[in-house]
Amino acid sequence: MSAIQIRNLTLGYDRHPAVHHLDGTIEQGDMLAVVGPNGAGKSTLLKGLAGAIAPLGGTVELPRLGRHDIAYLPQAAELDRSFPITVFELVAMGLWRRTGLFGGLSRADRQAVGDALAAVGLTGFERRAIGTLSGGQMQRMLFARLLVQDARVILLDEPFTAIDARTCADLLDLVRRWNAEQRTVVAVLHDMETVRQAFPRSLLLARRAIAWGHTADVLTPENMLAARRMTEAFDDHADICTEAA
């Protein structure tokens, strides 16, 4: 059963494409790693799947789901840490689809936030300002927000980059749990060890798909080399649909 259907998808900025003519299906319950060199279009693809940017061409279809069934964790750098909000408040934001922006939290909601904080090992941090957290604690908090969001599809952009090994292992356990619950997980990852160990399927991206399938078949030296060459050769100022021209 497909969760996300991608058809001839082109994504980019100011009409300059960053992801070209991508086709593929992400099945429900897939655990898909998106890998590729710097500038390959991985983050752009996740933004496109999350609906944060509109396609320049093609479509992203969610046959059985609505946009609210998708939870998206951007790269750590995209979060404003100076925003004056507590850990509890930020995690409770994961509930806003249910509570509304200004709705009060029920006792059950507060319990859900507390449970999520406990699951990521942050009990006792409820009243801390988010700006005071370490990098690893910050990422744990963001995973707690994903937990309360309770989404069918979870998109993670470099969730384990620049965090300690212990946090990485704990958060990877959570991801595995989501997958065991038949949730669909799509993660941009740079550490090939993690991909090989935990992600049965991979998409190797270099503006276009170089390979998409079983991780062992995708992460071959030949494919990795082809991806690097393709990204290096890419003209960032090309107009849309040079292929058709």
Ligand SMILES: Nc1ncnc2c1ncn2[C@@H]1O[C@H](COP(=O)(O)OP(=O)(O)OP(=O)(O)O)[C@@H](O)[C@H]1O
């Ligand atoms: N907001 C933006 N405006 C203009 N161009 C952008 C923007 N964001 C990304 N790009 C460009 O789109 C291309 C793909 O970027 P993207 O961030 O998707 O790559 P990536 O594969 O995630 O790279 P990395 O591994 O370095 O994070 C790059 O050439 C980048 O410079």
